[in-house]
Amino acid sequence: MKTVETKKINKGFLRNFLEITKFRLSISVVFSSVAGYLLGVNEAISFNITVFLLLCFGGYCMVGASNIFNQIIEKDLDALMDRTKNRPLPAGAISNNLALFYGIILTSLGLISLYIINPQTAMFGAISIILYVAAYTPLKTKTPLSVFVGAFPGAIPFMLGWVAATNDFGIEPGTLFMIQFFWQFPHFWAIGWFLFEDYKKGGFFMLPNGKKNKGTAIQAVLYSVWTVLASLIPAFGFTGALYLSPVAAILIGGLGIWFITFAVKLYKNQTDKAAKQLMLVSVSYITLLQIIYVLDKFIR
Template sequence: MNSTVISDKKTSMQSIISDLKQLAKVGLSLSVVFSSIAGYLLAVETVSYFTLFLLGLGGFFMVGASNAFNQIIEKDTDAIMKRTQNRPLPTGRMSVNVALTIAVLFTIFGLAILYSINPKSALFGAISIFLYTCVYTPLKSVTPLTVFVGAIPGAIPFMLGWVAATNNFGIEAGFLFMIQFFWQFPHFWAIGWLQFEEYKKAGFNMLPMGSKDKGAIKQIIFYTVIMILVSIAPVLKVSGSFYIHPITAIIVALFGVMMLFYGVKLYKSEDNIDARKLMLSSVLYITVVQIIYVVDKFLH
């Protein structure tokens, strides 16, 4: 009897933890933490591990809060889509009140921790949560332009690291913001292409101009080109103290060309397989490019 009770408790504890992970979208939150840490390392002369820890923790809470608010708002539409119908809220495993409490606590913790680094970091964290929750999420069912709004909070983490390190939003932070901003269009539109039918069921339209056709892919290719240009621009010394070597610019450009290759392939085939390859190559791109920048800086 005892062992049954213990194993039941263990199972319920595991399911609570699993629900919390889903609510905060831990994987996505960690990728955001990774971005902000990369931004921090690009900016500092000497690394403060304590600040790095605070930045990671504050950033994690900030994104977790945004994701939790998003799932509260989209509880009913999440129930319609295969990809999201097993989340804690649509299945009723978690109540809206519990989720709301978690979201509010995450917001308070996240902003307080970021504020302890410097006030500007908390300000950008607050802007990120506000735009994601109050503008991007409600606009999803209204207009495909929602992706432009969503790209703003999505581009804040990389820049947030720089601001946390310097307490300054200058041209360098602006460049980090732009790199991640333009990257999001091919990334999200590739997902929008793959999930087009599912999104349609829920009344979301995430593709530019609202249709799954060559017009949407032209936009993907256009933004990929801009992303590549912005990513290699620091080689021209136009971005303040954020500078990369010519060899680094070539490596970054090659990873961008790989994304472009899949974008062009998708244009020819209009096939989901190529959209998936584009999406995966975009994840690889943003991860590798951030690592390359940091390595370049420390090899200076």
């Protein structure tokens, strides 16, 4: 009997922990950091398994902690929205004090892990969690500019991997930052579009002009174009050690046309279905871009 009860408790703990740290989102962020790390290693900086594992562990801890603090702050608002009302905190599966404990422990472990890699990596990790929790989260109910503010911590993981590998911030990680920075606008505006009514229940302002109209859609198109242009800059030799071969540039260009096409589709149709499609395509775009960047480096 005790064994059965213990298994139930363990399963409940693991499920709640994964939910409150937003496991899938956190893994996708770690994936970006891993891609940046692989892009940063070279003949002079060989792959280091210890650094790699510390980056994965520390990155997950920092993103998980950010998500926990975000949910503590938004607990009452999450209870109002259909997509979030069953999260561990509003559902009462985890107490605020326990969630705060998790957040503090994960933040500490994350910063220590990233600092062991190098101080710059820890600094950017700290900047990310501070901006996300202290700026982006409270601004979500105040102004659509919250998406702009949130794009800064959201763009750090891709460049963080490069900094972890090289202990240096220059044009290369700056370019990786710029790509993911621009990408977040059409991605989050698409989410804000098809979840507009649910976000409204919680009082969140996610769309640039607060409405599902052509004004919002045209901005999604523009930022999609800027994302693709930023993604192609390394093909022209302006970004130091970060370089794309002509073949990779063609592949990225093809992905970019696909991405922009769905942004234009949102502009033309202005439907929730088009917004959801743009969101899914945006996720595919950034994931495939990072894979192509890494493969191009090691294959050419």
